[in-house]
Structures are given as structure tokens and as C-alpha cells.
Amino acid sequence: xxxxxxxxxxxxxxxxxxxxxxxxxxxxxxxxxxxxxxxxxxxxxxxxxxxxxxxxxxxxxxxxxxxxxxxxxxxxxxxxxxxxxxxxxxxxxxxxxxxxxxxxxxxxxxxxxxxxxxxxxxxxxxxxxxxxxxxxxxxxxxxxxxxxxxxxxxxxxxxxxxxxxxxxxxxxxxxxxxxxxxxxxxxxxxxxxxxxxxxxxxxxxxxxxxxxxxxxxxxxxxxxxxxxxxxxxxxxxxxxxxxxxxxxxxxxxxxxxxxxxxxxxxxxxxxxxxxxxxxxxxxxxxxxxxxxxx
Amino acid sequence: xxxxxxxxxxxxxxxxxxxxxxxxxxxxxxxxxxxxxxxxxxxxxxxxxxxxxxxxxxxxxxxxxxxxxxxxxxxxxxxxxxxxxxxxxxxxxxxxxxxxxxxxxxxxxxxxxxxxxxxxxxxxxxxxxxxxxxxxxxxxxxxxxxxxxxxxxxxxxxxxxxxxxxxxxxxxxxxxxxxxxxxxxxxxxxxxxxxxxxxxxxxxxxxxxxxxxxxxxxxxxxxxxxxxxxxxxxxxxxxxxxxxxxxxxxxxxxxxxxxxxxxxxxxxxxxxxxxxxxxxxxxxxxxxxxxxxxxxxxxxxxxxxxxxxxxxx
Numbered sequence: 001x002x003x004x005x006x007x008x009x010x011x012x013x014x015x016x017x018x019x020x021x022x023x024x025x026x027x028x029x030x031x032x033x034x035x036x037x038x039x040x041x042x043x044x045x046x047x048x049x050x051x052x053x054x055x056x057x058x059x060x061x062x063x064x065x066x067x068x069x070x071x072x073x074x075x076x077x078x079x080x081x082x083x084x085x086x087x088x089x090x091x092x093x094x095x096x097x098x099x100x101x102x103x104x105x106x107x108x109x110x111x112x113x114x115x116x117x118x119x120x121x122x123x124x125x126x127x128x129x130x131x132x133x134x135x136x137x138x139x140x141x142x143x144x145x146x147x148x149x150x151x152x153x154x155x156x157x158x159x160x161x162x163x164x165x166x167x168x169x170x171x172x173x174x175x176x177x178x179x180x181x182x183x184x185x186x187x188x189x190x191x192x193x194x195x196x197x198x199x200x201x202x203x204x205x206x207x208x209x210x211x212x213x214x215x216x217x218x219x220x221x222x223x224x225x226x227x228x229x230x231x232x233x234x235x236x237x238x239x240x241x242x243x244x245x246x247x248x249x250x251x252x253x254x255x256x257x258x259x260x261x262x263x264x265x266x267x268x269x270x271x272x273x274x275x276x277x278x279x280x281x282x283x284x285x286x287x288x289x290x291x292x293x294x
Numbered sequence: 295x296x297x298x299x300x301x302x303x304x305x306x307x308x309x310x311x312x313x314x315x316x317x318x319x320x321x322x323x324x325x326x327x328x329x330x331x332x333x334x335x336x337x338x339x340x341x342x343x344x345x346x347x348x349x350x351x352x353x354x355x356x357x358x359x360x361x362x363x364x365x366x367x368x369x370x371x372x373x374x375x376x377x378x379x380x381x382x383x384x385x386x387x388x389x390x391x392x393x394x395x396x397x398x399x400x401x402x403x404x405x406x407x408x409x410x411x412x413x414x415x416x417x418x419x420x421x422x423x424x425x426x427x428x429x430x431x432x433x434x435x436x437x438x439x440x441x442x443x444x445x446x447x448x449x450x451x452x453x454x455x456x457x458x459x460x461x462x463x464x465x466x467x468x469x470x471x472x473x474x475x476x477x478x479x480x481x482x483x484x485x486x487x488x489x490x491x492x493x494x495x496x497x498x499x500x501x502x503x504x505x506x507x508x509x510x511x512x513x514x515x516x517x518x519x520x521x522x523x524x525x526x527x528x529x530x531x532x533x534x535x536x537x538x539x540x541x542x543x544x545x546x547x548x549x550x551x552x553x554x555x556x557x558x559x560x561x562x563x564x565x566x567x568x569x570x571x572x573x574x575x576x577x578x579x580x581x582x583x584x585x586x587x588x589x590x591x592x593x594x595x596x597x598x599x600x601x602x603x604x605x606x607x
Binding site for chain 1: 305308309310311312313315316317320321323431432434435436437439440443444446447451458541542543545546547549550553554564565567568569573576577579580583584585587588591
């Protein structure tokens with residue numbers, strides 16, 4: 001009888017951690033890597049804006065009103081002579097900050113609510129789900145506009161408004177994941193050895209549901225960046241003269257035929273960063289849950 | 295069927311209750327005294343006292359909520375402080391414009407999204423699939439107000455083919471109406487088309503791997519008949535019902551699209567109300583859209599239940 005041998009070179013080592021395997025799958029996805037590269041590029045631009053920006057983003061120059069792109073001003077100038085490249089570079093700060101902070105607000109509120117709702121169940125679950133349904137019934141941007149209108153128009157309030165409006169998706173997702181996880185054997189085992197509920201939720205359930213939440217968070221950053229740009233475009237986000245891609249587009253709409261470059265560059269920046277987050281989110285989803293690849 | 299319908303209807307009541315609480319609660323977010331905020335620049339004590347009395351701000355919170363809900367149930371969504379007209383009248387006046395825009399946008403979304411999704415699933419792993427996925431990513435990543443600008447630059451400024459803004463009622467001049475609405479509808483439908491493409495692709499991939507498709511092929515049916523008659527017909531059921539849930543995105547997008555193309559619809563109403571501190575209009579629009587979303591959601595669920603024999607059994 002032939003002996004069965006295991007070829008260690010063709011199978012993944014047994015001790016490889018799931019996270020490392022997922023990372024390996026992520027690195028192999030070209031789209032996700034391009035997305036990651038673009039995201040890192042925009043983060044670098046946002047951080048280094050004071051160093052790399054060729055001009056002061058709020059300094060006006062009446063001698064350079066609406067000048068087309070040139071060697072001195074690569075992206076042209078706006079209606080009061082400000083350098084568009086400088087404003088796009090500084091605008092990356094507002095957009096990325098809004099994307100990350102508003103998703104952090106959604107995570108900080110939505111995940112605990114989802115955990116409690118899914119784990120406790122019963123009347124509390126029903127109550128929390130009806131409130132979530134009510135929030136989901138209000139269209140995302142319309143709710144964000146209403147919240148920003150009542151809170152007052154500025155970037156901080158826009159981030160709060162976007163964070164609150166995006167929260168129901170995280171509550172729903174976390175609850176659904178908890179409902180699946182809490183009937184697993186490892187949770188039963190943790191309960192059987194007498195772990196308190198809080199420890200079961202935080203040490204046993206939460207680490208096992210992080211992956212889908214992370215994917216949703218990455219995709220939500222893309223949606224939040226568009227939402228911030230939309231609110232700033234409507235005049236409810238970053239207030240002038242501080243640069244923001246949305247408010248730059250708001251100004252540009254009055255000069256479309258005379259200075260189209262004022263609209264092209266900030267819009268292209270939003271498109272690139274949102275596309276990058278979407279690519280990264282899709283890649284993460286495929287890497288963390290290979291069933292999605294079909 | 296009746297039991298399902300009743301259960302589904304029963305779930306709507308608490309949802310609507312919490313919607314009303316959220317929307318009423320918005321007013322409480324106003325920093326400081328709401329009467330002062332509503333009065334705007336006007337600081338005349340008499341005006342402030344009038345506002346306080348008119349909006350029952352001198353009453354306890356639960357009483358104010360009760361009065362507000364009672365008004366809403368009688369069709370009274372309040373009055374616009376800017377133009378002194380009932381909010382419901384304003385909403386009903388703007389609704390046909392947004393409904394036309396949303397309807398045309400949905401036509402674009404279906405006409406682009408479903409064929410792209412079918413093609414992507416049938417040609418899975420080919421350059422067609424890759425192209426359709428790139429289209430979906432483009433649709434999901436493009437801010438629709440920016441796409442609006444690009445289209446205005448191309449079709450209005452460069453080519454002079456379509457008007458950049460404005461609205462003409464279809465009852466006045468249908469041709470001009472369609473000319474003015476075609477760009478905004480495409481802009482609004484673009485993102486929904488991307489979502490529809492992804493739904494269709496996913497549903498088609500699932501359906502095309504089932505036994506009855508294999509049987510249809512084994513019978514010697516032409517591939518076109520297998521895909522369109524046996525595949526798409528079954529894949530469309532979840533796609534259409536999921537499409538109904540895109541209503542919220544459609545309305546959110548309409549706010550921006552109407553702003554770009556200066557269309558006097560629902561979205562422009564809420565934006566103008568925000569800048570005029572016309573809070574009753576803001577609340578009214580949110581309440582109306584949320585209620586419409588809940589009703590559409592219910593209809594989508596019922597439709598799904600009716601067309602899916604496995605659920606009925």
C-alpha cells in the first residue's frame with residue numbers, strides 16, 4: 001500500500017493566518033492594488049498639500065482671473081485668480097477627512113447598535129430595527145441635506161450629517177453578521193465555559209465579523225466623499241474661501257463656457273478618489289469572501 | 295397571501311411612527327431658540343412671539359409632536375414661511391416635474407443596465423464582461439453633478455445640440471420638453487444603470503447555472519432563446535424588485551441634477567427651502583419622500599411575493 005505524502009510546496013501552510021491569506025489574495029488583485037495606490041497618492045497629496053502646493057489656495061490675484069492651464073498654472077486659475085491646482089491639492093484634505101470621519105461616526109454608532117440588536121434579540125431588536133428602517137426610508141442625501149440644514153452649514157456638521165445618514169447600513173450589516181455568528185459552535189463553547197455576554201460579543205463575535213464591516217466601510221468612504229462633495233456643491237459643506245472639491249464645482253457651474261477647467265479638475269479628482277475606493281472595496285470583498293468572485 | 299400582506303402592513307406602522315419622530319426631531323437640532331432661527335434676520339419680539347405661538351413652540355415637546363402628527367394626518371404639512379403657501383401644495387406642484395425626470399432616468403437605467411448585465415453574465419470572463427464591469431464602476435464613481443457639467447460642456451457649449459438648462463412642460467411643447475430633459479435624465483440614470491447592471495449580472499450568473507437552463511440547451515434551443523426566454527425572464531424578477539429600492543437614490547440624485555440643470559422640481563424645492571430657512575418645507579419634503587419610499591418598498595415586496603411561486607407555496 002502506497003504511503004500518502006503531503007506535498008507542502010503545493011498547499012498553503014496550515015499555520016497561515018486567515019488575514020495573511022486574505023492579504024495574499026488582495027495583493028494578487030490588480031484593480032485593488034491600483035485603487036490602493038491611488039488612495040495612498042491622494043492621502044499623500046492631502047498631507048503634503050502645504051509643501052507641494054505651488055500657490056496659496058485662498059490668495060486672490062485680479063490679474064490672473066480665469067486663466068487657462070499654462071506652465072505657471074497647470075490647472076488654470078479660477079474666477080478670482082486663485083490657482084486651481086493649489087485648491088485641488090488642499091481640497092483633498094476636506095474630501096478625505098469627510099470620507100474617513102463620517103464613516104468613523106457611522107462605525108462608532110452603527111456597529112455597537114448592530115451588535116446589541118443581533119445579540120440581545122427580542123423586543124429590543126425589533127425596536128432598533130424599526131428605527132433603522134425609518135432612517136433607511138429617508139433617502140441618504142435628502143436626510144443628509146436636512147440634517148446639515150438644521151445643524152448649520154459647515155464641514156463638521158456635513159460630516160456628522162453624512163455619518164448619521166450612513167449609519168443604518170452598518171447597523172443592518174452588523175446585526176445580520178451577529179445573527180449568523182451567534183449560533184456558531186465557537187460562540188456556544190464560549191458561552192458554555194461561562195464567559196460573560198460582553199466578553200462573548202467583544203472577544204468572540206466581533207473579531208469574526210470584522211471582514212464584511214471593513215469592506216462596507218471602504219465602500220462607504222467612497223459614498224461619503226461623493227456625499228461631502230454634493231453637500232459642498234449645494235453650499236452645505238465646506239464654506240468659502242476654504243477649498244473643497246464640491247464647492248469648487250459649485251463656483252465652476254457659473255463659468256462653464258468661459259472656464260471649463262474650473263469644473264474639470266475638481267470633478268476628475270472626486271472621480272479618481274471615489275473610483276479608487278470602489279476598486280479597493282471590491283478587491284477587499286473578493287479577498288475576504290472568495291464566494292463573491294463569481 | 296392575506297396573512298403576509300397584513301404582517302407587512304403591520305410593520306409599516308412603527309416604521310412610519312419613527313420616521314415622524316426623526317423628522318419632527320430635526321427641528322430640535324436647531325441651535326438655540328427655534329423661533330429665533332426661523333425669524334432669521336428679523337429680531338422683532340412681536341414677530342418672534344408670533345412664530346412661537348404659530349408653531350406651538352410655547353407648548354411642551356410631546357404636545358408639539360402630537361399637534362404636528364395630527365396636522366400631518368389631516369394633510370397639513372405646515373406652511374412655507376417664504377411664500378406663505380401650504381407645504382403639501384408646493385410638493386404636489388413640483389412632484390410631476392421630478393416624477394418625469396425620475397421616470398425618464400429609470401428608462402435609461404433599464405435600457406442600459408439590463409442589457410449590459412446580461413451581456414456581462416453571458417460573456418463571463420471575456421472582454422465584454424470586463425467592459426461592462428468598467429462601465430458599472432464608472433457609473434458608481436462619477437458624481438452626477440460633474441457628469442452633468444461634462445455633458446453641458448459637450449452637448450450645449452461645444453456642439454450646441456441641447457439646452458443647458460430650463461424646463462418646458464410636456465403639455466406646452468413635448469419636443470422642447472424632451473430636449474430639455476434628455477441630458478438630466480441620462481445623468482440621473484447613469485448611476486442607477488450601474489447598479490442595475492450589477493444586479494442583472496449577478497442574477498443572470500445564478501440563473502444560467504441552473505438545471506432548467508442546462509435542459510433548455512440539451513433540447514437544442516437556440517442560445518438567444520435560452521438566454522432571453524429562459525434566463526432573463528427568471529433573472530428579472532429580483533432585478534425589478536431591487537430596482538424599486540433604487541427610488542431613494544433616484545430622489546437623492548434628482549436634488550443635484552435639478553440644481554445643475556435648473557429644473558424646478560422636488561430637489562430644487564428642498565435646496566431653496568434650506569437656504570431660505572424654510573424648515574417646514576424641508577421637513578415636508580423629507581416626510582413625503584420617506585413615505586413614498588416605504589410605500590414603494592411595500593409594493594416591491596408584494597410584487598416579488600406575487601411573481602415568485604416558491605414564496606406563495
